[in-house]
Every structure is written in C-alpha cells, then in structure tokens.
Amino acid sequence: MRENPGSQSAQSMAFTDCLTTADLFAEKKGIKSKNWRNRLRFLLKTHSSQSVLHLMKNRSYRPSADDVNQWAQSLDKLLSHKYGKAAFCIFLKSEFCEENIEFWTACEDFRTLTSHKELASKANSIYEEFIKSEAPKEINLDFHTRNAIVQSLHEPTMTSFLEAQKKVYSLMENNSYPRFIHSALYKELCVAAKHIKS
Template sequence: MRENLAGVSSQSMAFTDCMKPIDLSTEKKGIKRKNWRNRIGFLLKTKSSQSILHLMRNRPYRPTADDVNEWAQSFDTLLSHKYGKVAFCIFLKSEFCEENIEFWTACEDFRNHTSRKEMVSKANSIYEEFIKSEAPKEVNLDFHTKNAIIQSLHEPTATSFLAAQRKVYSLMENNSYPRFIHSDLYKELCTAARGEGKHIKS
C-alpha cells in the first residue's frame, strides 16, 4: 500500500466526497453498519442465488486472501478486480456516496461507444444523472469542469468526461479508498478470506 496511506484513520480523513449532513447522525451510522454487514454476507458466501450488483449471481466464488490483500496495494488494483470493486461499492453505499463509483463506471462505459448517436445519447444520460444541478446522483465537480461538459454535449468525444472522471477518481482515491482499507468491512473481508469468517451471517 502506498506510503501516504500509512497511519491514515477515518477520524483524520476529510469527508469531502460524502458530505451529506444526514450521514453524521447516530441513527444513520447504525443503519449503515447493519447494511454493510448484511451485504458482506452475500459477498462472502461460496454458493448463493443472491447477487450483488448482478456480479455475484449464481457464482460460487469467494475472494482469496491474496485477492483481498492486493486490494490494499493501490486503488487501481482494487478497481481492476471485479469483486474488489463490488466490495468498494458496498462500502460507498454504506457511506451514502455510491454516486462517485457509479459515475466513474458510467464514464468508463461511455468511452466504449463509437457511434455518434450512441455517444450523444450516453453523454446526455450521464449529464442528467450525475452532472446537472440537483441531478439524482450529482457528483462534486467545480463549475469549470461542469461547463466544459455542457459545451460538449452536442458533439461529445471520448474525452468529454475525462477531466470530471479524473477528479472523481482522485476524490475516491484520497478519501473513500483509505477509509475502506481501514474499515471494519475490509477487516472482515480479510478474516473471511483466510477462512475464518464463517461466523458472518447474511
């Protein structure tokens, strides 16, 4: 894991990526803990008809100890691992800021489109869902970045969302990712991956 992550604690991290007042209430914290405990049970099951983000459906899979340890090496490594990304999504949902990873994923998908019609449609969909003011999953972007996206909506290119995607990526890497690696969720994943997590219930 990168040196700048050493010694980072959830108390010292700035919660700039998930700044929603309701998150700070004791009641919500209790709900969040319960939610991730329920979801981690599905993640760690070796056989389950349940699914997490449609990636786990009918897959008798359990992350190995090496898999889970590698997730702490870098944010890129975590996101490049299918189930590492799922675990990170669960964590973001527990913090009520899953819109960041959803936006990043939408931008990745956007770059796979080649036809102008598809790009225009997808670009406008991303704008409506994540960029415009009061969007249902609005991400934290500055005016200049938002304005550049607006200007490109009629003639989008593969790089139309690149600046915004990089900003959100950096936000997750510097804030949510260290908290994930130091979270109880990650610790339980490590324990379960070593074969000691049978007590975790779904």
C-alpha cells in the same frame, strides 16, 4: 456501537447497483438477510447449491485472501476486481457518497461506445444524472470542468467526461479509499477470505 438500520438498508442495496442481474440471481435466491455482512459472506463462502454454483462456477470471480490483500495496494486494483468494486460500493453507500463510484463506472462504460448516436444518448444521460445542477446524483465538480462538459454535449466524444472522471477518481483515491482500507468492512473481508477452502 449499534448500526443505524437506515444506513444498513442503504448498504445492502449496493450489490444491486454494482453487479449484473445474472450475478445477483443466486444472491437474491440464497440470502434472506439484508445486512452487508451476510452479503459479503455470501461472496466469499464455498457452497454446493445450484444457485451458488451458478455464481461461483468461474473460480477466478471468488475473491481469495490474496485478492483481498491486493485491494489494499491501490484503488485501481480494488476497482479492477468485480467483488472488490462491489465491496467498495457498499462502503460508499454507508458514507452517502456512492454517486462517485457510479459516475466513474458510467464514464468507463461511456468510453467503450463507438457510434455517435450511442455517445450522444449516454452523454446526455450522464449529464442529467450526475452533472447538471440539482441532478439526482450530482457530483462535486468545479465550474470549469462542469462547463467544458456542457459545451461538449453538442458533439460528445469518448473523452467528454475524462477530466471529470479523473477528478472523481482522485477524490475517491485520497478520501474514501483510505477509509475503506481501514474500515471494519474491509477487515471482515480479510478474515472471511482467509477461511475459504481451496
């Protein structure tokens, strides 16, 4: 079955959303092709060029076959690995539901903030992007959870989005994650990881 070029383009943008600028430096320089297969091969291959060394200098960041196998054990293990999360982002983009992982990540960042000013600013930003009606990346929440967030915006705390984050995590865990583990994308990752040289 041929891939839809539009969805392929959407998939290829996932690394921009999931990795930092520094991580992407080598990826942008080293890869001309825009399809997800090449991007994943880039993550997994060993290469000696300076740009790749910049990305790969810490070997623990390169997924091994064991890493990739562990991603199938739980969503938590997948999201705790930098490239596992990036691959999952690509998959969610292909399913047009990347707002879930983006919201979950924003909540993780939000919970690390300590100053009241930062909390208030980030809380409003998350609300505008993911929570309010017709938000650009609106997530699927029940009225009660959404309303509780709106009420907390006056005095946000580190737990303001906790219930919503749990619901989105559960949604990913029960729906998107099993499909990811059975996808062609994950199977390709397993095969590619086995060919990494020690």
